[in-house]
Every structure is written in C-alpha cells, then in structure tokens.
Amino acid sequence: MGPPVTALLVLAEVGLLAALGLVPGASATPWPALGLWAAAFALYAAAAFRHDRRPVPRRVMWAGALLLRLPLLFLLPRFSDDIWRYMWDGWVGLHGLNPFAHAPASPALDPIATSWRSLINHPGIRTIYPPGAQLVFTALAAAGPSVLVFKAAWTAADLAVGWILDRLASRRGGPPALAPVLWLWSPLVVVEVAWSGHVEPLGILPMLAALLVLRGGAAESAAAADGGTDASDGGTREEGGRRALAAGLLLGTGAAVKLAPAAVLPSLGRRRGWWAAAAGLAAAALLYLPYLGAGGALLAGLGAYADRWRFDPGLFRVLSGLLGDPRGARIAAAVAVGGVVGWGVLRRWPVERAAFWTLGAALLLSPTIHPWYVLWVLPLAFLRRSRAWVLWSGLLFLGYAGLDAYRATGSWPLPGWLALLIHVPFLALLATDAALAHRRGQGEEVASGEQEAEGRATGGAAEG
Numbered sequence: 001m002g003p004p005v006t007a008l009l010v011l012a013e014v015g016l017l018a019a020l021g022l023v024p025g026a027s028a029t030p031w032p033a034l035g036l037w038a039a040a041f042a043l044y045a046a047a048a049f050r051h052d053r054r055p056v057p058r059r060v061m062w063a064g065a066l067l068l069r070l071p072l073l074f075l076l077p078r079f080s081d082d083i084w085r086y087m088w089d090g091w092v093g094l095h096g097l098n099p100f101a102h103a104p105a106s107p108a109l110d111p112i113a114t115s116w117r118s119l120i121n122h123p124g125i126r127t128i129y130p131p132g133a134q135l136v137f138t139a140l141a142a143a144g145p146s147v148l149v150f151k152a153a154w155t156a157a158d159l160a161v162g163w164i165l166d167r168l169a170s171r172r173g174g175p176p177a178l179a180p181v182l183w184l185w186s187p188l189v190v191v192e193v194a195w196s197g198h199v200e201p202l203g204i205l206p207m208l209a210a211l212l213v214l215r216g217g218a219a220e221s222a223a224a225a226d227g228g229t230d231a232s233d234g235g236t237r238e239e240g241g242r243r244a245l246a247a248g249l250l251l252g253t254g255a256a257v258k259l260a261p262a263a264v265l266p267s268l269g270r271r272r273g274w275w276a277a278a279a280g281l282a283a284a285a286l287l288y289l290p291y292l293g294a295g296g297a298l299l300a301g302l303g304a305y306a307d308r309w310r311f312d313p314g315l316f317r318v319l320s321g322l323l324g325d326p327r328g329a330r331i332a333a334a335v336a337v338g339g340v341v342g343w344g345v346l347r348r349w350p351v352e353r354a355a356f357w358t359l360g361a362a363l364l365l366s367p368t369i370h371p372w373y374v375l376w377v378l379p380l381a382f383l384r385r386s387r388a389w390v391l392w393s394g395l396l397f398l399g400y401a402g403l404d405a406y407r408a409t410g411s412w413p414l415p416g417w418l419a420l421l422i423h424v425p426f427l428a429l430l431a432t433d434a435a436l437a438h439r440r441g442q443g444e445e446v447a448s449g450e451q452e453a454e455g456r457a458t459g460g461a462a463e464g
Contacts, residue, residue: 003056009047010064010185016040017187018071021195027078030401040187041394048182048390055175058166065162065184069155072195076147079400080372083197084119086150089127089134090141099127099134100294100301126301131287132256133199150197157201158193159184164208165379168215179382188393192372200375203257207264208379210250211352213243214272244272245279247351252280256287260359260376263341267354270345306330309368312399312414314423316367326367333365356380371396388430395422 020026020036027033047064077083089099095112102108105123117123129137136153143149162184169177183189192198216239248268254261262284269277291298313320320329340361344354359377363369374389374396381389399414399422406412 003054003060006047006050006054006056007060007064009043009050010060011067013040013043013047013185013187014064014067014071016043017068017190020191021072021075021078029403029405034398034401037187037397038394041397044185044187045390045394047185048178051181052178055177056181058176061176061181061184065159068185068187068190069158069194072190073151073155074148075195077196079191079403080196080198080370081119081121082199083147083150084116085121085127086129086133086137086197086199087141087145087147088114088117088120089129090137090139090145090150093134093138094141094145098291098294099137100291100298102126103301125304126297128301128305129199130256130259130284131291132253132284133202133258134291135287136202136257147197151194154197154199154201155194157205158189160205161201161208161379164205164212165382167212168208169383178385179379182382182390183379186378186393188371188397189375189378191397192375196372198372198375199257200372203254203261204376204379206250206254206257207261207355210247210254210261210264210268211355213246213250214351216243240272241276244268244276247272248276248278248280249283250280252283255280256284258376260362261355263337263358263362264351264355266341267344267349267358268351270348271351305368311368311370311412312396312419312422313367313369314419314427315364317419319365320367330367333367336365337362352380352383356384369396369399371399386430386433388426388433391429392426395426398422 016036017040020033020040025032026036051061085104088104091112091114092099092102092109097109097112103124103126104117104120127134137150140149140153162180165183166176166180169179193201248265251261251265251268255265262281265277265280268280269275288298310326316329316333319332320326323329323332337358340358341354344357349357356377359380363373363377366373374393378389378393398418401418402413
C-alpha cells in the first residue's frame with residue numbers, strides 16, 4: 001500500500017500545481033493561489049513522509065519529478081519577471097555588446113530593442129549576474145531567444161541537481177533516499193524553476209558536483225558530513241589532489257553564475273589545500289576578462305542591489321530594529337556571515353558542512369529573501385533531513401500574497417502578521433532541532449565516556 005499511496009499523493013500535487021498555472025484566475029494573489037499552494041505543499045510533505053517510511057522505486061521518483069514540471073514548463077512566468085532580464089542580457093551579448101556597460105533602458109541599446117524589452121524589471125539598473133551566467137545567457141539567446149529555451153535549460157540543471165543528490169544520499173542498489181525526493185517533488189523548486197524560470201540550479205549544480213567529486217563519486221550516506229567527516233579523505237595523495245582541484249574549479253564555476261559558492265572556497269582551501277581554492281577563484285576571475293571594458297560599471301548593478309534591495313527579511317528585520325540603522329545592519333550581517341566562514345576554516349569543517357552553514361547564515365541574515373533564494377540551501381538541508389528548511393520552503397511562498405497589489409499600485413504589502421507566519425515557525429523549529437541535536441551529541445559523548453571508563457575499570461580488574 002505504501003508506494004501506490006505515495007504515487008497518488010504526488011499525482012494530486014501535480015494536479016494542484018497544474019491548476020495553479022493552467023486554470024484562469026487560479027494564480028491570483030492572495031487567493032486562490034495561496035490556497036492551492038498550501039494544499040500542494042501539504043501533499044508534498046505527506047508524500048515525502050510516506051516515502052521515508054516505505055520508499056518508492058526510483059522510476060516513481062523520476063516520473064513524479066517530470067510530471068510536476070511538464071505542465072508549468074510551457075507557461076509564461078507568473079510570479080517573477082527575472083527571465084526577461086536573462087534573455088535581454090543574452091540578447092545584448094549575442095550582438096557583441098557588453099551587458100555590464102549599459103542598463104536595459106539605455107538609449108545606446110535602442111538599435112537592438114525587442115518586443116519584450118519593456119518587460120524587464122528595474123530597467124535603469126545594470127545587470128547583477130556574473131560572467132558565467134552571461135556566457136550561458138548568450139549561448140541560449142542564440143536559439144531565439146525563447147522563454148521555453150531558457151526555462152528548459154534551468155529545468156535540466158534542476159533535474160541534474162536531483163540526480164547528484166541521489167548519488168550523495170543513497171547507497172547503490174537500494175531505493176532513493178529522502179534527499180532527492182524532497183528536491184524533485186518540492187513545489188517551491190518546481191514553481192521557481194520550471195514555471196518562473198529562475199537561474200539558481202545553474203549555479204547550484206556545480207556546487208553539488210564539487211561535493212560529489214570530494215566524496216570520490218561514491219554514493220554514500222550524507223550522515224558523514226554531519227559527523228564532521230569527509231569521505232574524500234581516503235585514497236592516495238595524488239587522487240585527493242585531483243579531486244580538490246576539480247572541486248575548486250567547480251565551485252569557481254558556480255560562483256561565476258551567482259556568487260554564493262565563493263563563500264565555500266575558504267573551507268576547501270583549509271581542508272584540501274589553498275591552491276585548490278585559489279584555482280577556483282582564478283577560474284571565476286578569468287571569466288570576467290571579456291567584460292572588463294565596462295570599467296567601473298562592471299559591478300555597478302551588484303552594488304545597487306546590495307545597497308537598495310529589501311524584501312521579506314527575517315532576522316535582518318530584528319537586527320535592523322536593534323541597531324536602528326539599515327546600513328549598519330547590513331554591515332553587521334556581513335560580519336556575522338564572515339564569522340561563520342572564519343569559524344568553519346578554523347575548525348576545519350568539511351566542505352559540505354561549510355556550504356550548509358555559510359549559505360544558511362547568509363540567507364537567514366539577508367535583507368532580501370525572495371522565495372527562490374532558499375533553493376541554494378535546500379539540497380544541503382535535505383541531505384541533513386532538516387524539517388525546519390522543508391517547512392520554510394513552504395512558508396516562503398506566502399510572501400507572494402502582495403504580488404497583484406504590487407502590480408496594481410507599485411507597493412508590495414507584507415503585513416506584520418504574515419511576516420511572522422513566514423519566519424517564526426521556521427526559526428522556532430530550527431532552534432528546537434538544533435537543541436535536540438546538541439542534546440543528542442552530549443548524550444553520545446557521555447555514553448562514550450562511560451563506556452571508556454567501564455573498559456578501563458574492566459581492564460584494571462583483569463590485570464589485578
């Protein structure tokens with residue numbers, strides 16, 4: 001009964017998400033979109049819970065993943081307009097121009113104007129996307145550009161993330177572990193990638209590939225990372241060096257798509273050799289060379305984003321209230337995240353653990369938490385079977401409640417009660433799980449000490 005019921009739950013989730021996209025008016029916010037979303041997330045949680053106890057075969061896992069994505073893949077995005085910026089950047093690059101040099105609204109780009117130029121968000125701000133992303137945008141623009149082509153590319157990367165999670169979390173020959181199921185059936189992943197067309201999987205993929213390389217490509221339990229071990233520590237020195245170099249280059253490639261994986265390089269350097277981290281930084285930096293003609297404008301868009309953007313902040317809202325200064329709060333948040341990076345380096349954390357804690361801290365303290373940002377942490381959280389992050393992947397979608405009001409008035413309402421509903425249950429569960437984990441760790445240490453003392457006493461008695 002287990003697998004058939006699980007499959008039926010996933011099919012019901014497919015129906016709800018398809019209705020959200022295909023039924024006229026169903027994606028209106030706050031209602032009925034949030035109601036359909038809540039029901040789809042409940043089905044997802046129930047299916048994952050059942051799978052954890054009575055695992056379904058891999059063919060069921062992958063069939064569910066494909067069925068969830070296909071109905072939304074062919075639709076225009078509804079909850080985000082970022083894809084038009086990706087397509088425009090690619091269009092600019094395809095015409096031999098530098099996307100960092102001019103904002104989309106610049107008259108200098110009028111000769112290559114398109115019918116969808118007016119759909120680009122924040123047209124007066126230069127692009128924020130690093131050169132690795134720009135090269136992919138340009139390559140995809142050569143095929144049209146087309147919304148379907150861009151979304152299909154990100155969806156392929158999204159499915160590849162699920163495949164790597166399966167390798168990282170499962171033992172060969174058995175049914176899939178929980179982590180790939182949590183990713184492949186996640187309503188948030190499906191909506192933000194297959195429907196909204198966000199680029200995140202393109203950067204997440206090389207980051208996870210680096211973790212797989214460091215584990216030697218073996219399909220092992222993710223519990224090793226929680227215990228502070230690193231499966232890649234075995235093998236010959238030459239083998240380890242090759243893996244470290246490959247991991248550094250992969251992390252550098254991910255950072256060239258979005259900057260997040262760069263925060264993991266210090267832990268790679270401390271754990272596996274600073275030359276490997278330097279290789280990753282060099283790979284990311286080299287990709288900037290074709291765009292240096294933009295001069296000081298190269299990082300102008302990123303600077304504007306860091307200075308001005310704010311959406312649905314959680315702990316940052318508390319930090320800003322305590323300090324009474326948003327700019328000071330940004331500096332304090334950056335220092336705190338830097339402290340996590342430094343502590344991981346000092347403690348020689350495995351790369352997987354460093355990635356989870358660093359990216360998690362950065363997201364928790366960010367002044368801007370768009371729902372798709374959490375995709376960066378979800379694969380790492382799923383490997384740890386984190387209930388809190390699964391919950392947050394459902395609650396963050398509630399931030400879309402103000403979308404239609406924003407389109408009508410230019411102001412995005414996010415009442416205080418809704419912000420509390422999005423963040424407080426997640427933070428409470430996160431703190432609870434951390435306390436339980438700490439208590440279990442202390443209990444294991446006590447038990448280990450008692451066994452050791454008992455062994456010494458037994459040995460002493462035998463000697464006597």
